[in-house]
Amino acid sequence: MPKKETIPYVQQQLLEAIAQLKDGKARDQVLSTLEAVCSQLQSLVTHDHLTGALNRRSLLESLEKELQRSKRTGHTFTVALIGISGLPEVMEQHGQEIPKQILQIVTKQANLALRELDSFGRVGATEFAIVMPTTWLDQSLVAVERLKAQILSYDWSQIAAGLQVTFCTGLTSNAPGDQAEKVLLRADLALQQARQAGDDSVRQVEADLPVG
Secondary structure (H helix, E strand, O other): OOOOOOHHHHHHHHHHHHHHHHOOOOHHHHHHHHHHHHHHHHHHHHEOOOOOOEOHHHHHHHHHHHHHHHHHHOOOOEEEEEEEOOHHHHHHHHOOHHHHHHHHHHHHHHHHHOOOOOEEEEOOOOEEEEEEOOOOHHHHHHHHHHHHHHHHOOOHHHOOOOOOOOEEEEEEEOOOOOOHHHHHHHHHHHHHHHHHHOOOOEEEOOOOOOOO
């Protein structure tokens, strides 16, 4: 049987519900199945299939909503782009499954470390973005350190002996006239600078810095 939260599984559930309707099964029972299928479809549309984090499109939608809110309220917010370090080397040493597990565990640990109002999404093969409402850059540094501590405290030896996971972080805040992709581009520039500085580094790019 296909795994839950996959398109084949949802298709199977939908076909079963249609068959139940044709067989005259109780309407309430079939409606319950259809409601579950709709919920699963919504999750598939908005979330990354591997990690369960928001997918890139949903993350950008959250970012755009925060930009609109900032225009109304004047509140500053921060975006952090984190890049997991060394996954190609981990794949070479341990195979494809271990990097997948790392991304999944990082997502779970982020959900534990971040606030409910923060949005956490996967925006690249090894990159995640965090939208932190009503948060200044110095406050976002505290959140990033909290996430680092959460990930550092995880027992990675459960999935591979001697494994330790770190990430680099690029930070930026919003500015008047910003668009979602523009904010993410600044965060990506900061992440590139952090990666050049070495594992576990954090760099900030201010909103008024030109991005080519």
